[in-house]
Amino acid sequence: MPLPQAVLREATDRRLLEEVVTRGRVTRAELAAATGLSKPTVSEAVRRLTESGLLEATGAQETGRRGRVGTFYELGPSAGWVLAVEVGKSGVRAWSADLAGAVLREHERPAGVRGDVEAVAAALRSVASDAVDQAGEGVLRAVAVSMANPVDPETHDVIAVPASPFPEGLLSPAEILVGTVTAPVLVDNDVNLAALAEQRAGGATGVSSFAYVYVGAGLGVGLYIGDRLVRGAHGLAGEIGYLPGAGRGTLATELAAGIGGAGARSNDVATALRMLDDGDTETIGRAVARAITSITAVVDPELVLLGGPVGCHPALLEPVRAALPPSPTRLEYGRLGTLASLHGATYSALEHARTAAVRVMSD
Incomplete structure (x- = not known):
């Protein structure tokens, strides 16, 4: 037919x-x-x-x-623009881009104190308001928000998980931005968006099956299998921090304790970076290698990319390689660095905006 x-x-x-x-x-x-x-x-x-x-x-x-x-x-000048936003422990940062993906303006707000949900919401509203004001008469066609927490793939709600390193990020970007933007608000997990960006224009271009391992305040993985992003039924695929550690706790709690001391709830990124600067790579390298070993045993990806503020550190790759068992899987750094999730949010917004703009035209 x-x-x-x-x-x-x-x-x-x-x-x-x-x-x-x-x-x-x-x-x-x-x-x-x-x-x-x-x-x-x-x-x-x-x-x-x-x-x-x-x-x-x-x-x-x-x-x-x-x-x-x-x-x-x-x-054309009426083609419009998109807004990509990253919400995380370090604050809210964003950029606006035209429909070709060229960045027009950048925006940033610092983080509030730990647990201050309203401070995060206010920073998100402020960034979006600034972007809209500076754009003038241009049509905002989509807003994509990267969240440092899992996101349900059906409802797009942020999911609360035990011992989240970003508890103040349990909010609804779409609800917060009502009255500030009129465009659709797309919400996704930061690690998934980082993997999307690496697949489109980074270290995984042309690779159909790969894993993007994020190491920062938390641990996470974005999985592409057969050119498809694996989210899981509830958006919890890739929460590798909940894997068993070498002792009685989880991999995440074990790594956090090794970096910040007993009782640490999440990885202290500044301390982790200092450790790696000083050549103390064993604690972090072995934990990351255990996570990668579990991933490769289950899904056998062609490639594993390291990302995130700790995962991108130049001293980490070789210690992780040395701690891994023999495997045909390649291990490399992601090419988009700490901006990978913001790039991913841009791709997400652009895809929606271009499709929606043409659909409206065809109606």
Whole structure:
């Protein structure tokens, strides 16, 4: 049964929009050549995209043939923008980006005292309000929020887990931003978003099965198996901190105690970084290696990437490699560093924004 014309138009428009985003500035003839679509189909789609404001004609290109001139098209001023936000123990940081993903402005607010939920909410509102004010008349098409806590994949609610290193992050970004933004608010776990970013434009590009191991105030893993992000039925896949440690506690509590002393509830990032600076790598290296050993035994990924403020430390990779049993799985650093989750939030927002913009145009 053939697909409805509206569905075909939407798919065509989205494909051409993505091509313009990738190439920056392009003619209809170049779009036809790149996509394999007929010239009449491309011309009609470009007309729709231009009339909607997603594209604009920006100049002529001499084709080299007498009487023939091509018109360049690029993203239009009405295409809009997205907001990517990261909410964590260090505070709230964000950036706004155009629909091509180019960062326009950066925003940041410091963290409040531990456990102060309202301070986190106020920082989130403030960052979003600043971004909207500075954008002027541009259309905000999506907001993606990275949370340093698990997120239910169905309800998008932040999930409370025992001994969370970020208890003040148990809030609802969508509810907090009511009245501040009108765009859809997308919420996801920071480690999942970091894995998404590494898969799109980082160390896992072209790798279908990999694990992104985050080491910071907590431990977590983002899993891509067969080119699909594994979230679990309740959004709790990858909570490796709850694996058994070498003693009676969990891997997370054992590592926290090794870094901050007995009774530490989460990893003291500053102390962990000082330990690694001083060459004291055994405690952290062995804990991370135990986590990776469990991951590789269960899912056998092609690649494991280390990330997070502690996981990215240049002294950590080799001690972890040395502590791992022989395995065909490669171990490397993530390429996007401590900004990986913010990059991931940007990709999430862009994907939603581009799809929604074309769908609205097709309605």
